[in-house]
Amino acid sequence: MDIGIDGRIDTGATVNVGAVQNDTLRSARFRLEREAHWRQLDQLVTRAEKGGAAALGYDEVRNLAAGYRQAMNSLSVARDISLDRALIAYLESLCARAYLVVYAPQESLGGLTARLLLRGIPQAVRRSALPLFIGFLALILGALAGYKLCVSDPSWFYTFVPPELADQRTPDASADYLRSTIYGDEGHDSDRLAAFSAFLFSHNTTIVILIFTLGIFVSVPSFMLTFYNGLILGAFFAMFARKGLGYDVFAWLSIHGVTELAAIAIACSGGARLGLAVLLPGARTRKEALRHQAHDAVKLALLAALMLVVAAFIEGFLRQLIQDPAWRLAIGWGMGLFWVGWLLLGGRQGKASREVAR
Incomplete structure (x- = not known):
C-alpha cells in the first residue's frame, strides 16, 4: 500500500x-x-x-x-x-x-510429374481438337505444296531448303550419293552419335519454341513457320523420289519424323490456342481468355518438348544404327501408335470413377 x-x-x-x-x-x-x-x-x-x-x-x-x-x-x-x-x-x-x-497438397515432384503425364497432358490434347487440326493442317499442306512444286520443277528445292540443311543432298546429286546418305556408314562411334543427337535436339527445340511463342500473334506466324517446315519436308521427299528412292527416304524419315514432325505440329497447336484466345476471346476479356487457354497451351508445349527428346534420341542413335527400312518403318510408326494410344486413352475416368465424382 x-x-x-x-x-x-x-x-x-x-x-x-x-x-x-x-x-x-x-x-x-x-x-x-x-x-x-x-x-x-x-x-x-x-x-x-x-x-x-x-x-x-x-x-x-x-x-x-x-x-x-x-x-x-x-x-x-x-x-x-x-x-x-x-x-x-x-x-x-x-x-x-x-x-x-x-x-495442403502433400505431393512430391514425382507425383506431380506422374499426374501431368497420366492425366494432364492427354486431357489437354483431347480438349485441343481445333488447334491440333490447325497444326497438322499447316504441316500437311506445306509438305504437299513442297512436293508438288519440286516434282514439277526441281529448282524450287533451292528456294525452300537452306544450303546448310541440304549439305550436298541436292537435285543435282546422283542417285548413288543420295542412297549413301540414307544407308551409308558414317562412322557411328558413340561420341559422334551423342554429339549429333544433342545438335538435333537443340535445333529442333529452337524451332518448336519459335512456333509456340509466335502463336500469340493471332496464330498466323506459327501456322506459316509450320507450313514452311512442311515445304522443306516435301522438297526433300520429292528430290529422293525423282531418283527412285521414295520408299527408302520414307522409311528414313519415318523412324524419327513421325515423332519429330508431330512435335512440331503440336507446338503449333499450343501456339494456336494462344492465338485463338486473342482472336476469339468469347465472353471473356482477351487477358482472361489468354490466361484460361495458357493452361492447356503450356501442356501442349511440354508434350512437344518431350517428343523432341525422344525424336533426338531416335534420330541421333537408332536411325544411324538401324539400316533396314522395314525396321525403320516399324519403329517410327510404332512410336506413332504409342503417342496416339497414350494421348487418346490417358486420363480417362472409368464408369465407377465418374459415378463417384458425381
Whole structure:
C-alpha cells in the first residue's frame, strides 16, 4: 500500500500488480494444462515437414488431425481471454504449420510429374481438337505444296531448303550419293552419335519454341513457320523420289519424323490456342481468355518438348544404327501408335470413377 500526501491509503498499485500476477498465473495454468498436446503436435508437424505425411503412421496421422483441432481451440480461447502475446504467437505459428501439413497438397515432384503425364497432358490434347487440326493442317499442306512444286520443277528445292540443311543432298546429286546418305556408314562411334543427337535436339527445340511463342500473334506466324517446315519436308521427299528412292527416304524419315514432325505440329497447336484466345476471346476479356487457354497451351508445349527428346534420341542413335527400312518403318510408326494410344486413352475416368465424382 502507498500513503498519499493527504494521508489516504492508495491501493491502485496493489490492484495493478495483482491483476498482472493473476494474468500471469492464468497463462501459466492454461499452458500447463495443454502444453503436452502442443509439444506432441509440434513433433508430428516437424516430422511431416521433413518427410511428408507418408512418414507418419496411421495412428500418428490421426493424432496429428486431432492435435490440430485442439490447438485451434486453444488459440481461440487464448485470444478470447487475452492471454500473453508470446503464447498467442506460438499457437498461431503452430496452427499455421499444422494446417499446411493437414490440408495442403502433400505431393512430391514425382507425383506431380506422374499426374501431368497420366492425366494432364492427354486431357489437354483431347480438349485441343481445333488447334491440333490447325497444326497438322499447316504441316500437311506445306509438305504437299513442297512436293508438288519440286516434282514439277526441281529448282524450287533451292528456294525452300537452306544450303546448310541440304549439305550436298541436292537435285543435282546422283542417285548413288543420295542412297549413301540414307544407308551409308558414317562412322557411328558413340561420341559422334551423342554429339549429333544433342545438335538435333537443340535445333529442333529452337524451332518448336519459335512456333509456340509466335502463336500469340493471332496464330498466323506459327501456322506459316509450320507450313514452311512442311515445304522443306516435301522438297526433300520429292528430290529422293525423282531418283527412285521414295520408299527408302520414307522409311528414313519415318523412324524419327513421325515423332519429330508431330512435335512440331503440336507446338503449333499450343501456339494456336494462344492465338485463338486473342482472336476469339468469347465472353471473356482477351487477358482472361489468354490466361484460361495458357493452361492447356503450356501442356501442349511440354508434350512437344518431350517428343523432341525422344525424336533426338531416335534420330541421333537408332536411325544411324538401324539400316533396314522395314525396321525403320516399324519403329517410327510404332512410336506413332504409342503417342496416339497414350494421348487418346490417358486420363480417362472409368464408369465407377465418374459415378463417384458425381
